[in-house]
Amino acid sequence: MREVDVLIVGAGPAGATAALNLAPIRRVAVVDRRAEPPPRIGESIPPAVRRLLGDMGLFESFVAEQHAPCYANRSVWGDEEPREMDFLRDPDGHGWHLDRKRFESWLRGVAADRGAELLVPDSIERVERDGDRWRVELTSGVISAAVLIDAGGRAAPLARRLGARVIAEDRLVCAWRSGVDRGKGGRGITFVEATEDGWWYTAPLPNERRVLAFHTDSDLPVACDRDALLVRAAAQKELASVLRESGFVADTPVAITAANSATLQPCTGDGWLAAGDAALAFDPLSSQGILNALFTGLAAAEAADRFLNGESFDEYAEIMGGIRSAYRTHLDTWYGMERRWPGAPFWRRRQSPAAAKRG
Numbered sequence: 001m002r003e004v005d006v007l008i009v010g011a012g013p014a015g016a017t018a019a020l021n022l023a024p025i026r027r028v029a030v031v032d033r034r035a036e037p038p039p040r041i042g043e044s045i046p047p048a049v050r051r052l053l054g055d056m057g058l059f060e061s062f063v064a065e066q067h068a069p070c071y072a073n074r075s076v077w078g079d080e081e082p083r084e085m086d087f088l089r090d091p092d093g094h095g096w097h098l099d100r101k102r103f104e105s106w107l108r109g110v111a112a113d114r115g116a117e118l119l120v121p122d123s124i125e126r127v128e129r130d131g132d133r134w135r136v137e138l139t140s141g142v143i144s145a146a147v148l149i150d151a152g153g154r155a156a157p158l159a160r161r162l163g164a165r166v167i168a169e170d171r172l173v174c175a176w177r178s179g180v181d182r183g184k185g186g187r188g189i190t191f192v193e194a195t196e197d198g199w200w201y202t203a204p205l206p207n208e209r210r211v212l213a214f215h216t217d218s219d220l221p222v223a224c225d226r227d228a229l230l231v232r233a234a235a236q237k238e239l240a241s242v243l244r245e246s247g248f249v250a251d252t253p254v255a256i257t258a259a260n261s262a263t264l265q266p267c268t269g270d271g272w273l274a275a276g277d278a279a280l281a282f283d284p285l286s287s288q289g290i291l292n293a294l295f296t297g298l299a300a301a302e303a304a305d306r307f308l309n310g311e312s313f314d315e316y317a318e319i320m321g322g323i324r325s326a327y328r329t330h331l332d333t334w335y336g337m338e339r340r341w342p343g344a345p346f347w348r349r350r351q352s353p354a355a356a357k358r359g
Contacts, residue, residue: 001135001141001142001143001144002029002141002142002143002144003027003143003144003145004027004028004029004117004143004144004145004146005022005026005027005028005145005146005147005304005308006018006022006026006027006028006029006145006146006147006148006149006304006308007028007029007030007031007134007136007143007145007147007148007149008028008029008030008031008148008149008151009030009031009032009124009148009149009150009151009152009157009158010030010031010032010150010151010152010153010276010278011030011031011032011034011037011104011108011111011118011120011151012032012037012104012151012153012276012293013103013104013107013276013290013293013294013297014151014275014276014277014278014293014294014296014297014300015030015032015149015151015152015275015276015297016030016104016107016108016110016111016297017056017107017293017294017297017298017301018149018151018275018297018298018300018301018304019111019114019116019301020056020058020107020110020111020114020116021056021297021298021301021302022116022301022304022305023111023114023115023116024114024115025305026304026305026308028111028115028116028117029116029117029118029119029143029145030108030111030116030117030118030119030120031119031120031122031123031124031138032118032119032120032121032122033120033121033122033123034120034121035120035121036101036105036120037100037101037104037105037108038101039100039101040100040101041100041174041176041178041211041213041257043097043098043100043103043289043290044070044095044096044097044098044190044203044287045070045095045096045098045287045290045291046092046095046287046288046291047087047090047092047093047094047095048092048291049095049096049290049291049294050092050093051092052291052294052295052298053294055298056294056298058110061106061110062106065102065103065106067096067097067098067099067102067103067206068096068097068187068188068204068206069094069095069096069097069188070087070094070095070096070097070188070189070190070203071086071087071088071094071095071188071189072084072085072086072087072188072189072190073085073189073190073191073192073287074189074190074191074192074242075191075192075193076192076193076194076238076239077192077193077194077199077334077337077338078194078337078338078339078340079340080237082238084189094188097188097190097203097204097205097206098290099205099206102206119138119140122138122139122140123138123139124136124137124138124157124158124161125137125138125139127148127158127161127162129270129271130144132146132271133145133146133271134146134147134148134271134272136148146271146307146308147271147272147273147304147307147308148271148272148273149272149273149274149275149300149304150272150273150274150275150278150279151274151275151276151278151297151300152278153276153277153278154166154258154262154277154278154281155278156264156274156278156279157278158272158274158278159264159267159269159272159274159278162269162272163269164264164265164266164267164269164274165264165265166262166263166264167262167263167264167265168260168261168262169260169261169262169263170217170260170261170283170349170350171217171218171219171260172215172216172217172218172258172259172260172261172283173215173216173217173218173223173256173257173258173259173260174213174214174215174256174257174258174259174284175213175214175216175223175226175229175254175255175256176211176212176213176214176254176255176257177211177212177229177230177250177252177253177254177255178205178209178210178211178212178250178251178252179209179210179212179248179249179250179251179252180208180209180210180247180248180249180251181204181205181208181209181210181246181247181248182208182246182247182249183244183245183246183247183248187204187246188204189203189204190202190203190287191203191238191239191242192285193236193238193239194338194340195236196340196341196344196346196347197216197220197222197344197346198214198215198216198217198220198222198346199214199215199285200212200213200214200215200233200236200239201213201214201215201284202239202242202243202246202248204246210243210246210248212229212230212233212243212248212250213284214229214232214233215259215284215285216346217345217346217349220345220346223256226254226256227254229254230250258281259283259284260281260283261281261282261283261327261328261331262277262280262281263279263280263281263324264278264279264280266317267279267280267316267317267320268303268313268316268317271307273300273303273304273313273316274300275293275296275297275299275300276292276293276296276297277289277293279296279320280292280296280320280323280324280327282327283331285331285334285335286327286330286331286334288327292323292327295323296320296323299316299319299320300316302316303315303316332350335347335350335351336350336351
């Protein structure tokens with residue numbers, strides 16, 4: 001039976017970030033059921049990520065990965081007038097459109113280079129308390145760990161085994177397709193447009209590709225209408241213009257993925273804690289998902305190190321509570337700006353007080 005200080009479940013952005021920060025000072029292993037990161041929807045990250053990556057000694061290496069820059073966010077929200085917010089005066093510069101698979105592979109590589117052991121593909125068969133440590137039976141063998149970190153995504157697979165609950169706060173889902181982008185319009189810009197039953201998103205992807213996504217609630221009739229995704233997109237004046245200028249041609253089937261806000265209760269326990277989407281899953285409208293994964297991965301690493309030095313997880317739990325409070329305030333404010341369809345179920349559920357008690 002191998003012994004480590006920290007065993008991390010999930011090698012995504014949160015798990016890999018926790019690992020690469022802990023590996024230089026602790027014995028760390030990361031287990032993930034996938035041998036390599038899966039394909040994902042394109043992701044845009046804000047300029048503020050520059051400081052976070054710099055604090056972890058990663059910024060120069062990240063820049064060398066040559067992800068596409070994101071210079072502005074354009075939206076049709078609150079009224080029919082398109083508005084653009086650029087990053088020209090942002091002290092952190094521009095953001096980025098990520099190649100998600102390459103980004104996650106890079107984080108895994110940094111973690112391994114710093115000394116973390118990657119157990120991929122592998123999965124947990126059984127986990128139990130063994131004195132003041134954990135005995136974890138994997139498909140590949142048995143590991144003894146002092147601390148467990150659940151970075152396994154929205155499903156929070158480890159924390160739920162240990163008695164925590166994932167509380168879904170709404171019913172948001174995302175229907176999306178990707179395709180070729182051979183035009184010159186819309187490069188370096190993310191675009192969002194509100195409609196009666198939800199909101200649209202489109203952004204460029206690497207290798208002359210683009211993603212088109214529609215967000216709505218899973219119980220609304222439009223959520224079942226996958227085949228009409230492109231037809232409905234063409235009916236949105238500004239969105240249709242962006243797609244025409246980009247020369248977008250969809251070449252993948254429609255995929256559906258969960259996009260709801262969710263909170264893990266509790267996010268820490270006796271010798272374990274959760275990070276990233278396992279602890280707090282964000283609505284994509286916030287554009288904070290990757291930033292949250294990186295930040296909470298770093299915070300989880302620091303909390304695990306303090307725990308191994310005899311401290312509690314109380315400070316980490318307070319940090320997570322503060323993140324959730326700020327997130328809810330900003331998200332409710334953003335949704336509250338759209339008042340054109342007050343009787344529509346999608347928007348009625350997202351108006352105050354307390355966003356219609358979380359849908």
